[in-house]
Amino acid sequence: MTGRIIGITGPTVTVNLTDIKLYDRLKVGHGGLQGEVVRLADDHAVVQVYEETKGLGVGEPAQPLGVPLSVRLGPGLMGQVYDGLQRPLPLMGEKFGPFIRPGCELESLPADSIWIFTPLKKAGDTIEAGCALGFVRENSFEHCIFAQAGGVISAIAQGEITLQTPVASLEDGTQLYPAHDWPIRTPRPFRRKLPPASPLITGQRVIDFFFPLSLGGTAIIPGGFGTGKTILEQAIAKHAAVDVIVYVGCGERGNEMAEMLEEFSSLNDPWSKRPLAERTIMVANTSNMSVAAREASIYTAVTMAEYYRDMGCHVLLLADSISRWAEALREVSSALEEMPGEEGYPTYLASRLSGYFSRAGVVETLDGKTGSLSMILSVSPPGGDFTEPTTQACLRASGAFYMLDTSLAHRRHFPAINWVQSYSLYAEEVSKHFTESVSEKWEELKKKGMALLQKEEKLREVSEIVGAEGLQDEDHLLLHTAGEIRNRFLCQNSFTEDAFSTPEQTALLIELIVRQYEEGSARLAKGEDLSAILKEMK
Numbered sequence: 391m392t393g394r395i396i397g398i399t400g401p402t403v404t405v406n407l408t409d410i411k412l413y414d415r416l417k418v419g420h421g422g423l424q425g426e427v428v429r430l431a432d433d434h435a436v437v438q439v440y441e442e443t444k445g446l447g448v449g450e451p452a453q454p455l456g457v458p459l460s461v462r463l464g465p466g467l468m469g470q471v472y473d474g475l476q477r478p479l480p481l482m483g484e485k486f487g488p489f490i491r492p493g494c495e496l497e498s499l500p501a502d503s504i505w506i507f508t509p510l511k512k513a514g515d516t517i518e519a520g521c522a523l524g525f526v527r528e529n530s531f532e533h534c535i536f537a538q539a540g541g542v543i544s545a546i547a548q549g550e551i552t553l554q555t556p557v558a559s560l561e562d563g564t565q566l567y568p569a570h571d572w573p574i575r576t577p578r579p580f581r582r583k584l585p586p587a588s589p590l591i592t593g594q595r596v597i598d599f600f601f602p603l604s605l606g607g608t609a610i611i612p613g614g615f616g617t618g619k620t621i622l623e624q625a626i627a628k629h630a631a632v633d634v635i636v637y638v639g640c641g642e643r644g645n646e647m648a649e650m651l652e653e654f655s656s657l658n659d660p661w662s663k664r665p666l667a668e669r670t671i672m673v674a675n676t677s678n679m680s681v682a683a684r685e686a687s688i689y690t691a692v693t694m695a696e697y698y699r700d701m702g703c704h705v706l707l708l709a710d711s712i713s714r715w716a717e718a719l720r721e722v723s724s725a726l727e728e729m730p731g732e733e734g735y736p737t738y739l740a741s742r743l744s745g746y747f748s749r750a751g752v753v754e755t756l757d758g759k760t761g762s763l764s765m766i767l768s769v770s771p772p773g774g775d776f777t778e779p780t781t782q783a784c785l786r787a788s789g790a791f792y793m794l795d796t797s798l799a800h801r802r803h804f805p806a807i808n809w810v811q812s813y814s815l816y817a818e819e820v821s822k823h824f825t826e827s828v829s830e831k832w833e834e835l836k837k838k839g840m841a842l843l844q845k846e847e848k849l850r851e852v853s854e855i856v857g858a859e860g861l862q863d864e865d866h867l868l869l870h871t872a873g874e875i876r877n878r879f880l881c882q883n884s885f886t887e888d889a890f891s892t893p894e895q896t897a898l899l900i901e902l903i904v905r906q907y908e909e910g911s912a913r914l915a916k917g918e919d920l921s922a923i924l925k926e927m928k
């Protein structure tokens with residue numbers, strides 16, 4: 391059944407179709423633009439269109455596809471660069487030129503690449519949907535091929551396959567293929583959630599030491615313009631100790647994404663020493679692309695991330711920035727003439743966000759493995775005002791908060807994470823882990839380091855009142871040490887060798903600074919001269 395367009399408002403169109411479901415996909419217009427049903431009424435449906443609606447006319451056809459907006463999951467995802475609708479951008483560029491015409495389509499996965507399939511099941515085995523039939527090798531890891539239906543296996547492949555070859559047949563005649571579609575707004579199932587406990591090493595000292603994230607945890611990085619959100623997200627994407635990175639460039643500048651792509655094709659993962667591109671999937675919906683597709687892009691990304699989690703991988707999803715997603719949501723909502731909430735955002739902004747964050751976690755998969763999905767999302771509050779709705783909604787839903795501070799960024803203290811206001815709900819568990827596996831002094835050093843920074847703050851206030859002359863030698867030693875912690879420990883220039891620090895290096899550096907302080911302090915107590923001590927500390 392084909393319908394007609396009866397109205398167009400910005401990124402949404404109204405069609406005279408009734409026999410369709412919410413979130414079903416449609417093709418609208420002569421160009422076949424992709425869209426998704428977002429509202430149903432008695433005699434019409436409203437469709438969110440993921441491509442530029444300019445040039446679309448009333449009366450043009452609307453073709454329902456009978457399936458929800460989905461991503462294609464299977465071997466070949468790794469290393470790809472997709473747009474928000476999972477179209478492979480480099481291939482699109484080759485085929486259609488730099489400007490994607492609305493309605494153009496390409497397979498998300500290379501249909502005729504050859505993979506070597508190793509079965510884990512045999513004919514006669516009874517299987518359930520979600521179990522691994524076998525695997526193919528994708529770069530350095532084993533890419534599981536999951537059964538999409540349960541039953542008794544009558545035949546199973548071995549050796550060379552393509553995505554068009556069935557990997558197994560069931561006795562009831564069902565053919566099982568190596569790739570399948572999954573609706574992006576439906577979280578993929580798992581057996582149960584497990585509590586997050588082990589650390590996600592980011593390589594950033596200030597995070598790993600003071601505000602650590604756990605595998606399966608969620609963190610946000612709110613910061614005003616130029617405070618270093620993008621550089622920090624990218625530094626973590628390069629260095630985090632995880633199996634898979636899914637990076638969403640969401641509504642930010644396209645040239646940043648292009649530079650990142652170039653860098654990723656030449657750099658190696660510091661842990662596996664393999665090219666970074668081999669463990670990374672990128673989703674780019676930059677500021678020059680369609681707003682409505684940006685709304686979908688974060689779901690496209692998280693569904694791919696869950697798919698790798700289901701293989702027992704540790705997956706980290708990074709998005710820059712979630713505020714641009716919220717703005718896209720606002721734009722669509724206003725085109726739908728919904729009742730606006732705070733600052734024009736729809737009233738369901740917070741519930742959508744918390745629903746999104748809840749797709750993170752450590753899980754026992756349907757196949758009995760343990761996998762995790764962690765998230766680090768940047769937030770760009772307009773004017774750096776953290777009381778605005780998106781920042782607040784993210785704050786409530788996430789487990790860690792890395793607040794970027796404009797005054798630190800002005801002083802070129804990068805990453806500009808404010809150490810007084812940031813926090814991590816995972817800190818206690820994760821620090822315990824580091825204390826066991828990295829340094830038995832980890833927790834003790836953390837307390838001492840933070841205490842020094844806090845005392846510095848107090849001393850600065852005091853010296854503003856009484857002047858530097860009012861300070862004791864002990865105070866000067868403390869100020870010097872706190873300065874060392876800030877400049878040598880908390881700061882990490884992303885453009886130098888220091889961009890990445892292992893937990894061992896992190897522990898050694900802070901131990902050195904704290905030890906020098908304690909030794910200096912003991913020498914002062916014995917009556918030694920401050921200037922001699924400071925000189926030796928340099």
Ligand SMILES: Nc1ncnc2c1ncn2[C@@H]1O[C@H](COP(=O)(O)OP(=O)(O)O)[C@@H](O)[C@H]1O
Nearest residue numbers: 615616617618619620621804805882883884885
């Ligand atoms: N970790 C860092 N090391 C060195 N320079 C940084 C770092 N983080 C940010 N900067 C500097 O700050 C500038 C702005 O950072 P960027 O990440 O683009 O900010 P935002 O995304 O918050 O607008 C960068 O171009 C760079 O000069």
Ligand SMILES: [Mg+2]
Nearest residue numbers: 619620621642
């Ligand atoms: Mg940025």
